[in-house]
Amino acid sequence: MKEKRLGFATRMGAIAATVGSAVGLGNIWRFPYQAGENGGGAYILVYLICVVLLGIPIMMSEFIIGSSTHKSMKGAVQQLTPGSPFKIFAYVGVLGALLICGYYCVVCGWVIEYLWASASGTLLGHSPEEYDTIFKTFVSSPDRCLLWTLLFLVLNFLVLSRGIKNGIERLSNVMMPLLFLLLIVFCVNSLLLPDSDDGMDFLFNIDFYELGWKGVVDAMGQAFMSLSLGVTCLITYSSYFKEDTRLMRDAVTISALDTLVAILAGIVIFPAVFSFDMQPNAGPDLIFNTLPTIFQQMPGGIVWAVAFFVLLFFASITSTISLSEIPVTFLIDEYKMSRGKAIAITAVLMTVISVLSALSFSTLSDVKLFDKNIFDFLDYVGPNFFMLLGGLVTAIYVGWVLKKDVIHKQLTNGGKHKSRFVQPYIIFCLRYIAPVAIVIIFLYYTGVLKYLDLF
Ligand code: PFF
DSSP, rough: OOOOOOOOSSHHHHHHHHHHHHHHIIIIIIIHHHHHTTTTHHHHHHHHHHHHIIIIIHHHHHHHHHHHHHHHHHHHHHSSSTTTTTGHHHHHHHHHHHHHHHHHHHHHHHHHHHHHHHHHHHHSSSSSHHHHHHHHHTTTTTHHHHHHHHHHHHHHHHHHHHHHIIIIIIHHHHHHHHHHHHHHHHHHHHSSSHHHHHHHHHHOOGGGGTHHHHHHHHHHHHHHHHTTOOOHHHHHHHHHSSSOOOOHHHEEEEEHHHHHHHHHHHHHHHHHHHHHTTTTTTGGHHHHHHHHHHHSSSHHHHHHHHHHHHHHHHHHHHHHHHHHHHHHHHHHHHHHHOHHHHHHHHHHHHHHHHHHHHHTTTTTTTTTTTTHHHHHHHHHHHIIIIHHHHHHHHHHIIIIOOEEEEEEEEEEEEEEETTTTTTHHHHIIIIIIHHHHHHHHHHHHHHHHHHHTTO
């Protein structure tokens, strides 16, 4: 039976859900820890450049593919350019989404652990060093990590089974603005801490010496991760957009809001890191050590902690729902499966990957892929390989293969609006800047550049 496609009820609903996909652990957990590992300011500058030159154009290209066809990647490519080999990249997107969501759900499990600890009153009252030990002890205990990861997966698939409109839209509409407000309160609090200037210097002082090529790869991968690019997520979501959606305006709004949340998270974390003499390059542990330290010096710390982890939980689930929707919509569109069956298959695959990732710090800590445990490996290849590869393919497809009048029609809503500067800008970035930048990055980390003695 062909499942009827559900649409978003309102323009705001569609935007809020896309912002919900973009804003998540990528902004609040991953961005600060990556910035901390790559020296701060210069990383952030490269990140911003990536958002403008690659992020917005590639987001637009995904929107154009999805909204012009109301189909996910494979069906869309078949409709727009029959017989084109680009449709095989739909499989890359689906695989990338499964792998990313698999490890991402483990971090969502960590969020539930911290929410539980905040609500039961055991989180606060420790020194920064103790928080480090508490986190390490927790991630190395297989039962607890598994319990929370599996609980998260159950919740994720429950929401998903209620459908796009009811599940995602309602959640996103309420939670995103609240999270935003809370981050602003925390920013003010962090800026009032002693020595907060050192944290702001770290964040905004640009020192390319600290960055290196690894930092550039990380910043580019992070921009793709944060904007949900390259795994066909935004093709899937925009296939549900209403006809009159203004794609460019919405892409700019979504990217700006997403970037703002990441920067706000940085302003919450780094002043506190320097004020409490913690290490900015603590890696994936960073927010889990820093935030409790921040909450406990705020009046009514427990309440702030609970509120924050609840909202972070919602920000995360709106992202995992969008990630899970990629294989689900793919199975429905390609194999004419019922939504229930598509969800069941996706749930099984994701659970396997999540269990392996959740055990990466304990039972499976000796399993190494390219010198990294399973979790760290997925956290590296997801954004830095799958998303960049998907972005490259989408850029080439829309920039070089797709007919200009399809692009024009989507950018102007069928001729109703002008796109005098927008269209040349998007096409230039998609044709030249994105392919060249992404190929250089691939050559860098496959070692070809080093081999050629170029860097
Ligand atoms: N953008 C999300 C975040 O920053 O947390 C993660 C994400 C969601 C990546 C959806 C990819 C995706 F398709």
